[in-house]
Amino acid sequence: MKTAVLGYGTVGKGVYEMLRSAKDLEQGPVLVRKGKADEPWKTDDFDAVLADDSLNAVAEAIGGIDPAFDYAMKTLKAGKHFVTANKALVAEKGSELQAAADESGAAFLFSAACGGGVPLLHNLALSQRGDGILKVSGILNGTTNYMLDRMQRFGTDYEAALKMAQEMGYAEADPSADVSGLDALRKVILAAGTAFGILPSGGLHEGIESFTAEDIRFYQSKGLVLRLIAQTERTAGGVSCFTEPVLFPDNAPEAAVLENNNLASYEGRCCGKISLMGQGAGRYPTASALIRDLESVLSGERRMFPEGLKQAEADHDSVKRRYLVRLPEEAKEQLPCDEVQGKEGAYLRILTGAIPVNRMHEAARKIREKGGRIAFAALEE
Numbered sequence: 001m002k003t004a005v006l007g008y009g010t011v012g013k014g015v016y017e018m019l020r021s022a023k024d025l026e027q028g029p030v031l032v033r034k035g036k037a038d039e040p041w042k043t044d045d046f047d048a049v050l051a052d053d054s055l056n057a058v059a060e061a062i063g064g065i066d067p068a069f070d071y072a073m074k075t076l077k078a079g080k081h082f083v084t085a086n087k088a089l090v091a092e093k094g095s096e097l098q099a100a101a102d103e104s105g106a107a108f109l110f111s112a113a114c115g116g117g118v119p120l121l122h123n124l125a126l127s128q129r130g131d132g133i134l135k136v137s138g139i140l141n142g143t144t145n146y147m148l149d150r151m152q153r154f155g156t157d158y159e160a161a162l163k164m165a166q167e168m169g170y171a172e173a174d175p176s177a178d179v180s181g182l183d184a185l186r187k188v189i190l191a192a193g194t195a196f197g198i199l200p201s202g203g204l205h206e207g208i209e210s211f212t213a214e215d216i217r218f219y220q221s222k223g224l225v226l227r228l229i230a231q232t233e234r235t236a237g238g239v240s241c242f243t244e245p246v247l248f249p250d251n252a253p254e255a256a257v258l259e260n261n262n263l264a265s266y267e268g269r270c271c272g273k274i275s276l277m278g279q280g281a282g283r284y285p286t287a288s289a290l291i292r293d294l295e296s297v298l299s300g301e302r303r304m305f306p307e308g309l310k311q312a313e314a315d316h317d318s319v320k321r322r323y324l325v326r327l328p329e330e331a332k333e334q335l336p337c338d339e340v341q342g343k344e345g346a347y348l349r350i351l352t353g354a355i356p357v358n359r360m361h362e363a364a365r366k367i368r369e370k371g372g373r374i375a376f377a378a379l380e381e
């Protein structure tokens, strides 16, 4: 199956290289930006790629929505298979792309977009056919896990941990999507679509920007380890979908996920909890997932989202958790306090009663709007 590669950056280079040695796959052209086609196998003309009848598939590694969405729609409408690593594209435009694929019969696969080399979406797609899936959760962002691990094991402060993540090539020059939890939210939206056939909108994301080395020391004194968790589950009102920091006992599996690794788990009605751990990003792990998708196309796979994919507002009323919160003393009344655990200057550390996820996120938003500083993490219980 001859495959064109869109984008020749970190992932695109890996895919092009791996296509050379893949068993039943053949290298097609690589699309680069206008004026940058400096090799005979590169092109800057997408329409020429599309018009090439010898090409059966396109692997997209440009990123973003524009022009990736236009290229994706044209590819699928032309009946060519489309595989992508682009989580922003699938989280935002997944329904339209799936509809175009359904109409032409082409394959639309995106396992590289969630978990990199970790085959989470493939397993969800398989498991949801044989068993109902109740919940998907995990550490889906390697950059923030690396930073939290540095802060936890080496006492590094937030700024230094971010700088190290950038030096290691894990964090981008603009790390905001990673540290704000948005990157992990996009991934878990894809997991929700694959597991439940619902692409949730209005997902909540809290990241790791608010935590200090002092917060981490406080958690450690209580035997707790901080991780950034993305989660989606079936609820009374539909499907929840959010990213937030969570505190685990130091003997929990999540606490043992070090460096930039991912740990993705799902719970089936009958199969119970299943976990997958490994490299969630990087050139070769991610390229290997795109190659895996192309091989799956050859064995007849056409979709990851189940038939009848819907879009719906996420439900955050039904999921309740207790939170350990550092907040200005004058903001204490905004949350139900079960216990004051400490006082540092004008700030308190409180443990809340069980409250809906959206109430916690909303309280944090209001406190920050008024210039207050707040850090919160759910307790894994």
Ligand SMILES: NC(=O)c1ccc[n+]([C@@H]2O[C@H](COP(=O)([O-])OP(=O)(O)OC[C@H]3O[C@@H](n4cnc5c(N)ncnc54)[C@H](OP(=O)(O)O)[C@@H]3O)[C@@H](O)[C@H]2O)c1
Pocket: 006, 007, 008, 009, 010, 011, 012, 031, 032, 033, 034, 060, 061, 062, 063, 064, 067, 085, 086, 087, 088, 112, 113, 116, 280, 281, 282, 283, 286
């Ligand atoms: N890196 C990872 O570990 C990883 C893991 C999982 C998923 N992903 C996803 O994979 C995708 C690619 O990520 P990446 O890390 O490989 O990014 P990257 O290194 O920035 O590569 C993107 C490439 O696409 C090129 N490009 C941008 N616009 C283009 C256009 N209009 N036409 C042709 N080429 C264009 C860029 O060219 P210029 O250099 O000229 O701008 C660049 O070479 C993203 O959606 C990302 O979320 C990445």
